[in-house]
Amino acid sequence: GAGVSQSPSNKVTEKGKDVELRCDPISGHTALYWYRQRLGQGLEFLIYFQGNSAPDKSGLPSDRFSAERTGESVSTLTIQRTQQEDSAVYLCASNPSSDTQYFGPGTRLTVL
Amino acid sequence: GQQVMQIPQYQHVQEGEDFTTYCNSSTTLSNIQWYKQRPGGHPVFLIQLVKSGEVKKQKRLTFQFGEAKKNSSLHITATQTTDVGTYFCVRTSGTYKYIFGTGTRLKVLA
Numbered sequence: 001g002a003g004v005s006q007s008p009s010n011k012v013t014e015k016g017k018d019v020e021l022r023c024d025p026i027s028g029h030t031a032l033y034w035y036r037q038r039l040g041q042g043l044e045f046l047i048y049f050q051g052n053s054a055p056d057k058s059g060l061p062s063d064r065f066s067a068e069r070t071g072e073s074v075s076t077l078t079i080q081r082t083q084q085e086d087s088a089v090y091l092c093a094s095n096p097s098s099d100t101q102y103f104g105p106g107t108r109l110t111v112l
Numbered sequence: 113g114q115q116v117m118q119i120p121q122y123q124h125v126q127e128g129e130d131f132t133t134y135c136n137s138s139t140t141l142s143n144i145q146w147y148k149q150r151p152g153g154h155p156v157f158l159i160q161l162v163k164s165g166e167v168k169k170q171k172r173l174t175f176q177f178g179e180a181k182k183n184s185s186l187h188i189t190a191t192q193t194t195d196v197g198t199y200f201c202v203r204t205s206g207t208y209k210y211i212f213g214t215g216t217r218l219k220v221l222a
Contacts, residue, residue, distance in 0.1 A: 031208060042200065043155065043212040056209065091154055099145065101210060103154040 002026075004104035006092050012110045013082055021077040021107045025094030033101065034067060034077050035091045043091065049075060082111045116141075116203050116213040124219045131191050133216035135184040135201035144177055144184040145202040145210075155200060155212075158186075191220045 005024045013019050025032050034046040045059040049069045060066070064082075069075040079086055089108050093101040116137045125131050135144065143162045147155040159168055161177035161184060168175045172195075174187045188195055201213040 033210070035212075040217075042215045045209065045211065048208055050208065093155075099143070099160055099204070100157045101147075101155075103156070106154055 004092055004094055004102050006090075006104040006107050008107060009105065010108045010110075012112065014112050015084060016081055018078065018080045019082055019109060021079075021090050021109070023075045023077070023092030023094075023104060025073065025075070025092070026096075026102055027073075029094035029096050029102070030072060031095050032069060032075050033093045033095075034075070035093065036061075036088045037091060037106070038088045046077070046090075079109075082109075084111050087111045115211055116144075116201055118199075118201060118213040118216050120216055121214065122217045122219070124221060125191050127193060127220050127222050128190050131188045131195070131218055133186050133199050133201075133218075135186075135213050137182050137203060140181050141184075141203050142181075143204060145204075146175060146184075146186055147200045147202060147212075148197050149200065149215075150197040153197075188218075191218075193220050193222055196220050 007022045030051055032049040035043040036046055037043050047054055047067050048056045051072050052069050064080045067077045087110050089106040091106045092104045095101045116135050118135050145160045146158040148158055149155045159175050164181050165179045166177040172189045176185045184201055198215045198217045200215045203211050205211050
C-alpha cells in the first residue's frame with residue numbers, strides 16, 4: 001500500500017478483555033514503532049522494531065503489553081486484561097533508512 | 113533521554129496573525145524534527161534541522177535551530193485556518209529512538 005495502515009480504526013472493549021491491534025507498515029521499511037497518545041497529550045514511545053527484532057521495549061507500560069513483528073512486515077500490539085487507563089489512540093509508524101517517520105491513522109481504543 | 117519542552121502549550125490567534133512555538137532542551141541535540149498533527153489525525157513530518165543556526169523555510173513556515181543546538185523554533189507568518197493543529201518538535205535519542213516534545217496546540221480564529 002501507499003502508506004502505513006492500522007486496524008481496527010476504532011475498538012471498544014470491556015475492562016479485563018484482551019485486544020490486538022495491527023499495523024501494516026510501508027513495504028520495505030525495516031523500522032517500525034508503536035506509540036500511545038492519550039487525549040490531548042503528546043506521543044508516548046512504546047516499542048521499536050528493527051526487522052523482526054525489538055531491541056527496545058522500554059516504553060511498554062506493563063507486562064500486559066506485548067508486541068511482535070513477523071516477516072519484517074506486519075506488527076501486532078497486544079494488550080491483555082485491558083484497563084480503563086489503556087484508553088488512548090495507538091499509533092504505528094515506520095521508516096526506511098532516512099529519519100522521517102511515516103505514521104498510520106491510529107487505532108482509537110476505548111476501554112469501558 | 114530527556115523530553116523536549118515546548119512553549120506555549122496552547123495558542124489561539126486571529127487568522128492573519130503570526131504564530132511561533134519554541135522547543136527547548138537542556139542537552140545538545142544532534143538534530144531536531146518538526147511534525148504537525150491535525151485534530152483527529154496523525155503526525156505528519158514537516159522538516160528536519162541538523163546544523164547549528166540552520167534556518168529552513170516552507171512557504172509561510174520558518175524553522176530555526178539554535179546556535180548551541182539546544183533549542184528550535186517554528187514560526188508561521190499570516191496564519192490560516194488550515195494551520196490548525198498540534199505542532200511537535202522531536203529529538204532523536206541514540207540511533208533510532210524518537211522523543212516527542214510536549215506539543216503546541218494552535219487554534220486559528222477566522
